[in-house]
Amino acid sequence: MDWLAVVMHGTLAGGGYALFAIGLSLAYGVMRLVNIAHGDFIVLAAYIALVIAVASGLHPLLALPIVAAIMFGLGYLLQRTVLNRVLGPDILPPLLVTFGLAIILQNGLLEVFSADARVLPAGTLATDSVSLGGGLAVGLLPLATFMTAVACTLGLSWLFRYTRLGVAFRATSDDPHTAQLVGIKDKHIYALAMGIAFAVMAVGGVFMGMRASFTPDLGPSYLIYSFEAVVIGGVGSIWGTLAGAILLGVAQGVGYSFGPGWGILTGHIVFLLVLLFRPAGLFSRSQP
Amino acid sequence: MLEVNELHVFYGDFQALFGIDFRIEAGQTVSIIGANGAGKSTFLKTLCGQLRPRSGSILFEGRPIDDRPPSTIAGLGISMVPEGRRLFPSLSVEENILSGRFSGRNGPWTLERVYRLFPALQLHRNAPAMTLSGGQQQMAAIGRALMANPRLLICDEISLGLAPAVIKDIYAALPQLLQEGVALILVEQDVNTALSVSDYAYCFMHGRVSLQGQPGTLSKTEISDAYFGIQ
Numbered sequence: 001m002d003w004l005a006v007v008m009h010g011t012l013a014g015g016g017y018a019l020f021a022i023g024l025s026l027a028y029g030v031m032r033l034v035n036i037a038h039g040d041f042i043v044l045a046a047y048i049a050l051v052i053a054v055a056s057g058l059h060p061l062l063a064l065p066i067v068a069a070i071m072f073g074l075g076y077l078l079q080r081t082v083l084n085r086v087l088g089p090d091i092l093p094p095l096l097v098t099f100g101l102a103i104i105l106q107n108g109l110l111e112v113f114s115a116d117a118r119v120l121p122a123g124t125l126a127t128d129s130v131s132l133g134g135g136l137a138v139g140l141l142p143l144a145t146f147m148t149a150v151a152c153t154l155g156l157s158w159l160f161r162y163t164r165l166g167v168a169f170r171a172t173s174d175d176p177h178t179a180q181l182v183g184i185k186d187k188h189i190y191a192l193a194m195g196i197a198f199a200v201m202a203v204g205g206v207f208m209g210m211r212a213s214f215t216p217d218l219g220p221s222y223l224i225y226s227f228e229a230v231v232i233g234g235v236g237s238i239w240g241t242l243a244g245a246i247l248l249g250v251a252q253g254v255g256y257s258f259g260p261g262w263g264i265l266t267g268h269i270v271f272l273l274v275l276l277f278r279p280a281g282l283f284s285r286s287q288p
Numbered sequence: 289m290l291e292v293n294e295l296h297v298f299y300g301d302f303q304a305l306f307g308i309d310f311r312i313e314a315g316q317t318v319s320i321i322g323a324n325g326a327g328k329s330t331f332l333k334t335l336c337g338q339l340r341p342r343s344g345s346i347l348f349e350g351r352p353i354d355d356r357p358p359s360t361i362a363g364l365g366i367s368m369v370p371e372g373r374r375l376f377p378s379l380s381v382e383e384n385i386l387s388g389r390f391s392g393r394n395g396p397w398t399l400e401r402v403y404r405l406f407p408a409l410q411l412h413r414n415a416p417a418m419t420l421s422g423g424q425q426q427m428a429a430i431g432r433a434l435m436a437n438p439r440l441l442i443c444d445e446i447s448l449g450l451a452p453a454v455i456k457d458i459y460a461a462l463p464q465l466l467q468e469g470v471a472l473i474l475v476e477q478d479v480n481t482a483l484s485v486s487d488y489a490y491c492f493m494h495g496r497v498s499l500q501g502q503p504g505t506l507s508k509t510e511i512s513d514a515y516f517g518i519q
Contacts, residue, residue, distance in 0.1 A: 170376065171379060178374040179390075180358035182367075182433075183436060184387075
């Protein structure tokens with residue numbers, strides 16, 4: 001077995017998981033909100049991209065900015081009109097509401113698009129590969145996915161560290177009451193955070209949709225991958241989420257090299273081991 | 289500048305404030321003293337919009353503010369130095385101070401002026417806020433409130449847990465704050481420190497104003513009775 005190739009492909013697959021997970025990590029980091037419909041919104045983004053690509057003939061990558069803008073608006077409005085009302089000391093109401101949204105989305109998508117598997121028409125991008133020398137080659141699309149994940153992580157980490165909005169995100173995450181006292185409009189900040197999370201989910205949905213076929217019922221599994229990446233990496237750390245996603249991808253890659261049934265299972269096992277031995281995650285800034 | 293009439297505040301069924309009347313004018317320093325549980329913090333939280341009164345009115349520069357959220361009230365010019373400093377741990381010292389700018393108010397206070405007032409902060413400007421000493425954290429919290437260019441500055445227990453020399457430094461900075469006609473509310477358990485710099489004082493007990501007047505006109509026995517109750 002060629003371990004280098006396994007690790008390489010696993011790492012690139014991790015890029016896709018990172019694009020799924022960043023939004024979850026961001027929403028949890030800023031407002032302690034776990035969005036159970038997270039995966040379903042990723043699927044929704046893929047369908048939105050499909051509609052735009054089919055209607056306009058645009059390549060999915062060119063449609064992506066439109067999809068991201070739509071998803072940003074959707075995330076902002078969802079937070080502003082629904083989720084802000086259920087945020088509070090009790091963690092159950094947001095879970096219930098987003099669980100309900102997940103059911104609505106899955107059934108709504110099923111109604112509109114049927115259960116047929118669809119794929120975003122990516123042309124040669126889906127099949128081209130890049131030779132890395134030494135007999136090692138990787139697909140162009142997985143490579144682009146991975147680099148986009150790194151770029152998103154870099155961008156968000158820059159936004160958090162150096163911008164006024166990032167200061168507002170960190171302050172609100174630290175202490176929402178004091179943040180309001182200094183004049184930060186927390187509801188607006190939360191809505192912006194959810195908007196950005198949704199925009200990144202759109203990126204994840206479009207790249208996923210070019211690489212593999214999708215159906216309306218895939219959301220829950222995307223949620224699980226996202227959740228695992230966030231927990232493995234350590235809650236509240238964007239770079240930790242990228243690292244967690246890569247580890248998840250590599251673990252699955254190693255599993256697949258044993259047999260087709262082992263990939264997903266190995267990923268779950270690694271997740272459980274991390275929960276068991278490092279419950280705060282591997283790269284968390286604050287170990288309990 | 290600020291006029292509070294017949295303020296009644298509840299936590300659920302528990303009544304914390306019983307008909308508080310309170311006034312402060314521009315350039316004035318007014319202290320609120322009282323024991324733990326007298327209702328001082330409840331009163332401040334209501335002024336800042338963190339609690340809604342059940343009845344009564346709060347007028348700030350003629351406008352009712354009792355139904356406004358805290359972020360709006362901050363934008364109108366009421367800044368709070370909260371009890372326990374409440375700096376943001378994820379922010380550097382300078383980011384904490386600059387966070388006062390979120391109120392969106394322009395005015396005489398700049399980062400440079402805060403650093404002139406508290407030079408110790410400039411040395412640690414890029415350090416995480418929680419690495420500062422208690423006194424420096426208090427200075428940063430005051431600096432953060434000043435960056436909002438307040439018309440009314442509220443300081444909740446700013447001397448709590450600090451060494452006497454540090455308290456002296458912080459109180460020495462207060463007169464400079466009042467130059468632009470800012471009004472200052474000092475809430476303290478340390479009665480003497482508070483009264484020595486105040487134009488007027490209110491003493492709270494069990495959610496009511498038990499005594500008020502100019503500090504010079506209040507005798508030690510009166511204050512003691514109003515603070516602890518008549519024994």
